[in-house]
Every structure is written in C-alpha cells, then in structure tokens.
Amino acid sequence: MASQVAKSFLKAHSTTAKFDTARRALSVGAALQQRKTLPDRTGKNIVLVDGVRTPFLVSFTDYARMMPHELARHALLGLLQKTGISKDIIDYIVYGTVIQEVKTSNIGREAALAAGFSDKTPAHTVTMACISSNQAITTGIGMIAAGVYDVIVAGGVEFMSDVPIRHSRKMRSLLLRVNRAKTPAQRLSLLATIRPDFFAPELPAVAEFSSGETMGHSADRLAAAFGASRQEQDDYALRSHRLAAAAQEKGYFTDLIPVKVDGKDGLVEKDNGIRVSTPEQLAKLKPAFVKPHGTITAANASFLTDGASACLVMTEAKAKELGLKPKAYLRDFTYVAQDPVDQLLLGPTYGIPKILDKAGLKINDIDTWEIHEAFAGQILANLKAMDSDWFAQTYLGRQTKVGTPDLNKWNMWGGSLSIGHPFAATGVRLAMHTANRLVREDGQIGVISACAAGGQGVAMLLERHPDATPN
C-alpha cells in the first residue's frame, strides 16, 4: 500500500509546492487574523500552572548510571521548587513511560515516593508511546473535569541508557520450569537441556509490534511515499538545530531544571544533543535504516534520549486560591489512530484538522505550533499530506486540504530532532514550549500535535492565560 500511496501522491503533486511560497502567502493572512478566545468545555477552566523538565541528554551520556525513577524524581522536585507549592496540595500524580524499567513498573508511584511525596498521594503510570505525557496530562484533565480532584501532576520519563534486555523465550521457559522443579534431580535434568542458542538475548527495538518494522524504517517509507527528498530532510533538521541553538543561547528554555548527578562535578543544566552542522556534513551521512538508498540518517532523525518532565494542572479557581499565576488554559484535546503500517507517523495530519474544526478555528488562527519531530521526513510527510487536496479527499473525508501552517510559527525553539525525544517526557516539553512561546511571541492560541507508535496521535489546544509569564 505504501507504494500505492506514493504513486497516487506523486501523480497528484507532479510539482511539489515549495514551503517558502506557502509560508510567505500565509504569513500575510496571519497578520490580518483576528484574536479569538476559546470556550471552556469542562466548566472548570483547567489551567497549566507551570512545568519543568530535566535537560534532555543523548543516551549514554551524563545520566547513564541513574535509574529512570531517579530522573523522574528530579522532575517532580523541580516542579515543586519552581511553583513553590507544597506536596500536600497535589491530589494525584499521573506519569508516563514507554520502555518500562521492570523493577519500577508503576514509575509514577516510585518517583513520587523517592521525591518525598506523602504515601497518601496516589500515582499511576500511563503508556501511549511518544504521546505518553500528553496522555498523562489529559488523564489529569479528565479527573479534574469529573470533579474527582482539583490538582494533578502529570509528566513522563524515558531512559534509553538502560532498557530491559530479556533472556530468549527458550531460556525463560526453562528457568521458570527449573524454579518449579520439586527435587534437585529434576532441576539438574532440566538444566542439562540448555543449548547454546538459549543464550541469545532479546534486545528491545524501537519497532512496531504488529508489523515488526522499526520506526526509522517506517518513517523512511513514509518520506519516500510523500516525495520528501534527502535534501529537504537535511534542511529541515538543520533548521531544527539552528532554532534550538538560538533559543538555548537566548535563555528561552526556562522549563529546564538543573540535575545533580552522583559522582559528577557540577550540575547538568543544558540539553546536550543540539548540534548545528553544515549542509555538507549532513549530506555525507549514510542512511541509518533503509540501506543503501534510504534518506533517513542519524542527523535527520530524533536521537535516543534520556529525560523526564512534570507539570502542574489544576482548576483556575484553585490556582487563584493558592495565589499561583497559570501559564495557559488547557482548552481541548483529541486522539487519533490510523493504520500503523502505512500511516504510522501521520498523527498530526489527522489530529490537527480534527481539533481545529471542533473549535471552529482556521489554520491561520494559530499563533504557535509545537509539533513533535520524530524524523524530519515524518514532519515533511505531514506537511505535504496537510497541503494535499488528494490526501484530504482520499483519507481525511474532507473536500479540501487542511493547509500549510505558517512555518514562522512552527517549532520556533527547535523540536525533538534537536532538543531530543525521551519518548514519554516529550508531551510536557511541547506543552511548556507552547505556553512560554505564547507569552514571548505575544500569541493567544497554540496547537500541540504528535505522532506515536501504534499509528496513534494527539492534538491539543492551549490558550495563553492572562497572568502568564515566560519564566
């Protein structure tokens, strides 16, 4: 089907419109836009008070010897320190993780206990691949909307420096049977059946279970299907790194909290994956997944990352009562799901029109876009799909295309390609960059969207709060 998509798409777009042309045209429209405010759907005016994240580090660097719940603990403590609230005010903690450390399967609870929260504060862990902390936030919204709780902490952690590696199925089966054996003789005879191939470990892959395909391989097929060239992907990746480097330099990443790592001097204070290369250096890199002709490389893919995040969500009334100045209203959200084989990473194309239509908004009404960059090719495929009448009619049930967002408002502080992508922590990073950008860029409405393994995706609408500050 991928090749059918590719053929049909390329037929419908024999001359692919250059993004710059669309960008220029749309920014004129954007300048004319009227400010809109969004209705409260819950009756609670749920607000994002503030949020934090540990610096996102390339795996196997400074966090490598930690455990994931320790990193999550730093995020929880950093949130308390930043917001100045007492632990006792928090009713419930929802925390995301994707690749679970088996010893801390409910990592939200372990991180909360390690951070010194009361043992009376319940916590649970959610998993929805790369949108796990979006899911943590929206689970919290649901609890508040249902009137069960007033104050929620949501976040996520991912730790790719240490992932569970399993024995082979044969070895696991044997060891479990040895464990159940009743006599030493039974144990010995079972152990005598071990063969060399039992020792081959099962390494986890960043891959779809249903198709067996890695995310990178699937993204490469998607980029090819939408005609996203290697040059376009490298240009987009370079843009991401340049914008992130500029934002880092200007001190815009005020969601960062410093982390003290045992055995290391000083504090970890900055993301360490931002790397502005030259186009020539990027062009030299070999394909990382589809070899030898693929277009995805180490530089135009998000890299394996360690990091944790946490944010504070509550009713506006509670924030006022506590004297807090929220950053944004969490106005709405939607989840989408599609074919995990050929449309694995197209979540934004499905989620963005759905949430805009629901709110009666047009693409030009949006002041900030924070869209998860799994791969440059995936971003370009989504932009091309949104700019295609053919795709809209064939797959989205719409008469006309979604349109091209103004790229001058798109991931202006970089994205997952440059800042990093600790899977379950990214959603809160997107939310905080949205909230903080809305203030710095004097905007009103921000859209977050992300794709996720399983062919799923999320879109969220945030609105700047009148009390918001960017720090």
Ligand SMILES: CC(=O)SCCNC(=O)CCNC(=O)[C@H](O)C(C)(C)COP(=O)(O)OP(=O)(O)OC[C@H]1O[C@@H](n2cnc3c(N)ncnc32)[C@H](O)[C@@H]1OP(=O)(O)O
């Ligand atoms: C919904 C979702 O989010 S799906 C996405 C889920 N995430 C993923 O699937 C993760 C995808 N990424 C990966 O698996 C890995 O990062 C890979 C396979 C792409 C690359 O891994 P590695 O090969 O270990 O990367 P590594 O850091 O060694 O880089 C390889 C080379 O590229 C170079 N490189 C990497 N980034 C850059 C850059 N920005 N500029 C220039 N060169 C670069 C490195 O220096 C290295 O060069 P060398 O071989 O001469 O030393």
